[in-house]
Amino acid sequence: MGQLYRAFRIAWIVIRYRLDTLIPLDRLPFYLVLALRLNPMRLFPMGEHSRGERLRLALEELGPIFVKFGQMLSTRRDLLPFDVADELKKLQDQVPPFPAAQAKSTIEKALRMPVEEAFAEFGSEALASASVAQVHTAQLHTGEQVVVKVIRPGIEKVILNDVQLMYMLARLVLRLVPDARRLHPVEVVSDYEISLMDELDLQKEAASTSQLKRNFLNSPLLYVPAIHWSFTRKNLMVQERIYGVPVAEVDTLKQHKVNMKKLAERGVEIFFTQVFRDNFFHADMHPGNIFVDTTHPENPRYIAIDCGIVGSLSVEDQNYLARNLLAFFKQDYYEVARLHIESGWVGEGTRANEFAAAIRAVCEPIFEKPLKDISFGQVLLGLFQTARRFNMEVQPQLVLLQKTLLNIEGLGRQLYPDLDLWTTAKPFLENWMKQRVGPRGIWMKAKEKLPDWLEQIPELPQLAHEGLTQFRNWQQGHHEQSVVLREIRNELGRNRRRQGQLVLGVLLLLLALFSGVGEQLMPVLQGEWQPWVLGLTGLLVLLRR
Known part of the structure; x- marks a missing residue:
């Protein structure tokens, strides 16, 4: 039900801000141009906002996933008209902030102390506001200038609803467009969901920031501000304040x-x-x-x-x-x-x-x-x-x-x-x-593995002994298997001979019982004693089994 409501809400926002007017008609086939010109959305007025403002306001209202899409588009001025790109640029840090009272409440619940006790100074007005969180300035009691990043209240539920809607659209695309399988839309949405969920966990962001700082420590290329871990929680992060253009x-x-x-x-x-x-x-x-x-x-x-x-x-x-x-x-x-x-x-x-x-x-x-x-x-x-x-x-x-x-x-x-x-x-x-x-790379890999190799050297004699023991056991087992297989083959041969003797013995006994048949098959044995010869021979054959 929530996904259906969200789908209708997205459709309503698209209609209200007349985003259909942003579609370049000169690149569409005739039937789509005709459909757009006759669509009922044209009954809604566009208002006084420019096309860039309408797109930005719509993305802001649609939520964090759409805001991030707008942020990415804002960097591609080669793909967008300048007026649209200028408006989308505002999505990078000028998303409308949530009230400072909510931010303070989140901070106090996370730190279990009043804001005044945690910080010597706290700026009530947001320094920057983005789709998932907003930032306030503050000063620690030690005198260090910091920024406090706070997750937007209730944003996780909005993101989960949007992600579920994206899954639904991805599966729909797979059903309607079989060729879309090569694009792996469901897997792409899954990866995007993981990255969004990670973004909601500020402790993970703090850990990633620390890793990036270590990677570029004392580098002339990139500076990464330090994290204050004692003030960092899942929905709260305190970081060194930076000054730059x-x-x-x-x-x-x-x-x-x-x-x-x-x-x-x-x-x-x-x-x-x-x-x-x-x-x-x-x-x-x-x-x-x-x-x-x-x-x-x-x-x-x-x-x-x-x-x-x-x-x-x-x-x-x-x-x-x-x-x-x-x-x-x-x-x-x-x-x-x-x-x-x-x-x-x-x-x-x-x-x-x-x-x-x-x-x-x-x-x-x-x-x-x-x-x-x-x-x-x-x-x-x-x-x-x-x-x-x-x-x-x-x-x-x-x-x-x-x-x-x-x-x-x-x-x-x-x-x-x-x-x-x-x-x-x-x-x-x-x-x-x-x-x-190259040679240097091979040498560096060898140096990297050398401690492990040195650690394993004392174990080599034991490993060699175990290897030889396993080889001997394998040889013995192989020999025993060969003997067993030979016995099985011999037993099968004996069984075949016994079966042949059984058939012959029974046949001779039957001939003895039906002496008339015996005389026809073996005329050389005619006489009264013929059945006795056949019967005795059959018994001898059976006894030899």
Whole structure:
């Protein structure tokens, strides 16, 4: 019942804000254009809000899942009109806040003490408000400036209802569109549900933040604020307050004379470092979560907050991804096709040369161009359309990574449109592959395993003795099995002979009983004594058994 109500509510919000007017009619077939022009929604007035405001207000009213979708769209100014992108940008940290009284009540229940006892100062007005939580400024009694992040009351129920609705839509798509199986919509929703549930647990976010801070400790690329664990609970997190320029405020960054080219390149380097060096990446890198430390404009450093969604890959996926990207950069499309086939990402029986030719047609035009002339989103769309011909399946474990890469591209496009994404990433990947599979990589793996090997050396004699004992036992068992099998074969042979003797003996006794038949079969034994001979012979045969 709740899902049905939610579906009707979504439909009502779409109608009330006239979101049908945002659909580009020039890209639709005639019958869909006609249906949109005749749809009953046109009876509702659009009001005084612009199209961007209507979309933003609708997403805010629809809830956190839709707000996050709008946040991701806001980074893709190449895919949206500027006025719509500007409005969606407000979703990053300008979602309407919930009352400060509710925030204080949540804090006091979590810490089991009054707000005044926990903090020397507490800002009642929200510093920032997002879809799942909002942030207040505070000062500890030790004098440290902190921010207090509080989960929105009742948000978990809203998210669970939306996720159940997404499951329902995913299953409906599978029934109506059999070809959608390769997209694994249910698995994708399942992965998204896990990431959303993790985002509701601020203790998990705090742990991820601490891990990311360790990974980039003393790094010139990225700074991660510290967590105050004594004040952190499942629905509450207290973190060091940071001071920086939001990455989306490009004009402010330029006023501080920040080296925009280096800033953009470092964003790409941070992404690939997280994915390949650490195998632990911030998967919610929209502009609202990224700031810039402008203390040294020629060497700007990023500041990352809100690690509620993080991702990692298996070793196999890491290797395949790195080799695929390197093959793309080298324009070796046959290698890309071979890797896709080898990893099982495309259908069985796919011909590498045909798949390579299709990939080449999509990717060749994008190389040797600055980022301002390339849309990675359009490239991905083209690749998905091409892969559809070859039954390529969506890999759910890569969805977060693809989303993060799109966010990084959106950031790079805003900061330095002439950035060459491929040239920036290629040396990093080549160096990573050398470290992974080259002599240095083998040596580092050996050094990593050496303590385990040294620990096992004292046990080698015992292991060798146990191995020899097991081998002897196996030999003895094998010999005993051979003897038993030989006896079984001999017994089967004896049984066959006994059965033959039984049949012969019974037959001779029958001939003796019916002497007339015996005379016809064996005329040489005619006479009165013939039955006795046959009977005696039959008895002897039976006795020999």
